[in-house]
Amino acid sequence: MPKWDKLMLWDMRTFRFYSVKIEHNAVDAMQFRKISPLPMTAPIVDHMTNGLTVLDQGYKNTAAVLSEITHIDGNKGKLQYRGYPVGYLFENHDYEEVCHLLIWGNLPTPEQKRQFRANMAKEMVPDPSVNRAVRAFAPEAPAFLIISAGLAAWAASDPSKIPVHAGDRIYLGKTKEVDAGVYRSLAALMTVTAMTSCHQQKKTFIAQADPSLSPIDNMLIMMGKVDRYGNADKKFSKAINKLWILFADHEMTNSTAAYLHAASSLSDPLSSMVTGISACAGPLHAGAIDLAYKRFAEIRATEGGVKKHMEDVKAKKFRLMGVGHRVYRTVDPRVGYLRDMMSQFQNAVNDNPLLEVAKEIENAVFNDEYFTSRKLSINADLYGSFVYAALGFDVRIFTPLAITARSAGILAHWRESMHQPPCLWRPRQVYTGRVSEDA
Template sequence: MAEAEQKKGLEGVVIADTRLSRVQGDIGKLTYCGYDILDLAEHASFSEIVFLLWNVRLPNKVELERFKATLVDEMCLPEDELEGMYRYPVSAHPMAVLRTAVSALGLYDPAAEDNSPDANLRKAMRLTAKMPTIIAAWERIRSGKPVVEPREDMGIAENFIYMLKGHEPNQTEIDALNVYLVLLADHGMNASTFTARVVTSTDGDMYSAITAAIGSLKGPKHGGANEAAMRMFNEIADFGNTKEWFEREVKGKGRRIMGIGHRVYKAMDPRATVLKKHAEALCDYTQNCKLIDVALELEELALADEYFIERKLFPNVDYYSAIVLDAIGIETDMMTPLFAMSRVAGWTAHIIEQWHDNRLIRPRGTYIGPVDQVWTSIDER
């Protein structure tokens, strides 16, 4: 039998039908269930996006209020879960903490192994609601501060900043974080979403699938890119001259600019366009955001360079999301967990969708190792 055509990294390979999101990289367009991301970013709350992805339609007013209330009701962590987090080493990376804590959540859910539609919706609600609390609680724990419980009168974005900082956030921060959560909620068959669907295809439970997705998101070639971009911006700021850094590191050494370029987008990432505006607004508000100037100047240098022009390399969502999160006051190593806090909406939606017509995802590899080897005894080797 002839070997199947190989696609490295599964590039261009279609693995499933989906109604959730569509990425049109050639024209720089992203839609959720048919709605343009630019419209959603301007008008929708994160709760509406979660409802949209789980139900493939927008909620009416009564449904939305009920849905938001249920989300907030689910935000508190089990007491044993929180006590367990106090025993984690404070040096642990926040993504490792999130991965561990989410896995542990399954231990406190008697329906963890129930993969029925109703049970999976309940688990999706539980995971989406509790991940912001886990992330905020860990930042408080590792900083030696008391954990702040969520409030019933606040939504997801507002509650997260409140639990993180211990005081009510301003509206500029809330709006920026809400937009961030809306923009990153889903994005086609990306690596972490694919990971979640692979685990689900084995009839695995939702906690296992989300834990695996978090592990996939952690890497710097996926969700960890925002953290890498922020470290790069700080490096350039310390260097003191963006143009000289660009000439030395990028042109001279061939170094990659973190947050510029995308596997799918060959036009401007629409999410980056929206986040750029919010980054500028936040930095104007705080008057304490030196890195926005670095980001703007570096983007201008890259987009005027033949190498980037020929390859159609533009800022992606990680580029300006790093600036937005930094302006809100998010520590650099906490940025990828916030990516997960948004993307869990899409992960759970894909898991639910996978269950509608579930089949084991089992790709093949092309064998390139030695052949016709002859066994020799241990004394003859």
């Protein structure tokens, strides 16, 4: 029987037919390069130069990688890591186990988990230059900029890990070096995030990492989130371990793509992380967490409150922060687990005056035909911010904590790319300006 996994194209300019193979419900964009307006007698190089370009502004319908890591079905509201439903992982595992799953493809054995902790602790002690870089900023500076500088200093503290400085392709196809880069990057981001939090709150930062503890526990101790015995507060540890599972990866997000775009040049993973953080901090990405929280405060202080704000949203005077998702066309599968977490901190959550604003917005979104007809609902980032607030974290560190949670998935994608043939991400453009006829 003939296979029907082909796209048949008829170019009316030349009346030529083309066949493009369909695989994984996708087509290879390079196949369109052979669709040329030139006569058949033209050299093949001219056909390729003048071949058809796919215009996809903002990559709205372009896949840049083949990946086995994370699967999302937005219509059914499903999210899976390596074939495991996120709900199963949330209920039965902790964040470091999910890290291992995402990055190395399997849930760790007890020995692998012990080695993961030891490797992380070894890398969580920063060079003094990192602390100097962080402290060079005013405490009021945006946290993502402080963290970016700290990571740049961390990378600079060992130039032998920088491909251009070392004069070689350090990571591509080299599992040992890639894994070392993963540990170093995870440890650096968690440590610099803790260092930044201390700097913003004018606390003394103490770099210490116990190889018997989880990376999250070591980070919390660095941040001063400890019990009376100086151990990581179990309430914080348990909550962050669960919360971060829900945000460990989300397929090819803007920040993941930005990271991989930088890394496609074979840059080192820490420098690429700075690129990813810059993308993540924007108001259309994880920076929306900060904006939503600030908007709630404005709504609470404004006459008319939520009702007036919702009317303004319908009139398109404002964008409704914390509502809707670019992927899910039904309820975000993480929201139910976040609600359960909020209920565990009911008193702290209820003491937050901004939560009442969020609840009123949620009620309007779920009951107003304007929003239900558009299949909009509260997104996970909004609920996550209230868990951080209930735990007593400063609002300025919410987005960096979300970025740190996502680093596991980002580095999983980087590791995957380092075991594939090199491919520099270099998109084309469609020029629409004037062309001079002069030489």
